[in-house]
Amino acid sequence: MKIIAVEAIPFRIPYRKPLKFASGEVRDAEHVLVRVHTADGVVGVAEAPPRPFTYGETQRGIIAVIETILAPQVIGLAVTERERMAARLERTVGNPTAKAALDMAVWDALGRTLDLPVTQLLGGYTDRMRVSHMLGFDDPGAMVEEAERMQADHGINTFKVKVGRHPASLDTAVVRALREALGPDVVLYVDGNRGWSASESARAMREMADLDLAFAEELSPADDVLGRRWLVGQVDVPFIADESATTPAEVTREVLGGSATAISIKTARTGFTTSQRVLHLCEGLGLEVVMGNQIDGQLGSVCAVAFGAAHRRTTLHAGELSNFLDMSDDLLTEPLRIDNGELLVRPGAGLGVEIDDDKLRHYRLDT
Ligand code: MUC
Ligand code: MG
Structure with missing residues (x-):
């Protein structure tokens, strides 16, 4: 060993x-x-x-x-x-x-x-996760078309929309177009990757108040400490810390400082060992979590679903597990498939995958 x-x-x-x-x-x-x-x-x-x-x-x-x-x-x-x-x-x-x-x-x-499968060693809660697809910047028509394709081809009904452009109306128009095209039943949330200031974020969230967003993620920089705390107080949905909360200590700091009310867990940056520490901390603090995507390939996505399916709290929301669909190829002998909006864990020993030599x-x- x-x-x-x-x-x-x-x-x-x-x-x-x-x-x-x-x-x-x-x-x-x-x-x-x-x-x-x-x-x-x-x-x-x-x-x-x-x-x-x-x-x-x-x-x-x-x-x-x-x-x-x-x-x-x-x-x-x-x-x-x-x-x-x-x-x-x-x-x-x-x-x-x-x-x-x-x-x-x-x-x-x-x-x-x-x-034994890693997912069972980690917790063995279930064998699958619902999938959330991330929509990168484009014009409204192209982003709606991509979401409709993901629905039709993979059964995905949760979408994280990238925002943070200037003017913010470029993004709010996309979110509105998505809600109008996809109807009330899909889950939509936004991720700003720190692109807006706190006040721009608050204004954009007000403009989208009728669009039934599930979460807002990293709309403005957590380094703008007071601005970010002010923003989180304005927003009436859970505010996810992603890149501002990459360790248990950062999670504690951001949450106790009022700069976040939910956490993105990414196995790509905290592996399995530290992701469990982050998850257990979130359980103790009573925070919602979302399994995030570091724009992972299939191997990284296998890791994320192995962890997400292993624990109850990580299955409560769809996990961001679909970025690999946009890659031209990958390394696994048996490619991953997303069907009916779900990605299954691999049943074999370890992560259950083999690299194609x-x-x-x-x-x-x-x-
Ligand atoms: C995400 O959730 O932000 C883009 C930048 C990054 O660090 O991760 C991706 C997705
Ligand atoms: Mg993010």
Whole structure:
């Protein structure tokens, strides 16, 4: 069960359609595949998505921190020693997706070693999650057309709409068009990725007051401490902290400071070990949670659904699990499918997925 080697492999897979939002844009999945090898010949996998506009990480930076700092700290530990591993990884500040991928690859190796699915080891609440689809910036017609396609092809009825543009009417027009086209039964919520000021956000939310939004996420920067607290007091739906609350301490700070009333949990940045800490903290504080998406590929989405389906509170709202649908290809031997608005966990040992060697050879950037 001892970890004997860690690989960090860069790859690039283009998106068919880039995802645009207030803090950035993703055209290619330029991720890092992390593979953890144990002395028994078991291999655990996970992927790290560099998001410089959110965490400051880059593909080369993730590889460097894994190879030079994190891998030497975990080699020699058994895959059961996750608490010791977490303590060692915590000595390095930042680098959330690098640490998360390593953590999840170790969980995958643990599940494969025990011949049990990770989702059952984590909690085993259910075997599926309802899916929320994220709509990136475009004009109203194109965003409505995408939502209708997601409904027709995948049965998805929950949509997170990216907002935060200037003028804000570009976005409020989209949300209004979506509500008019899709009717009262779909769930709609908005994510500003800090694009608006607090007062712009309050005005836009007032303008959309009749559109029955379920949540508002990161509309303005949490760094504008008093403005953000003021805004959260104005808004009459749960206000989700995403990039402002990436650790248990940040969740505590943002919530007790009045800057958030709900939390986005992303396995891509908190892995399984710290995501459980965040979730349990949210349970203790009585907060709603949403499983978020770091614009994950299929492997990252498998991780998110394994975690989300494992716990009751994470299943109460649809999870953001569909960004991989816009990728031109992926690395798994058996592609994920979203049917009837649901994504199922994989039943096999560990994460229940295998990497297609030919695809990895084709898309990897280091050979
Ligand atoms: C999201 O929920 O914000 C875009 C930026 C990021 O960090 O994550 C994505 C989606
Ligand atoms: Mg967000």
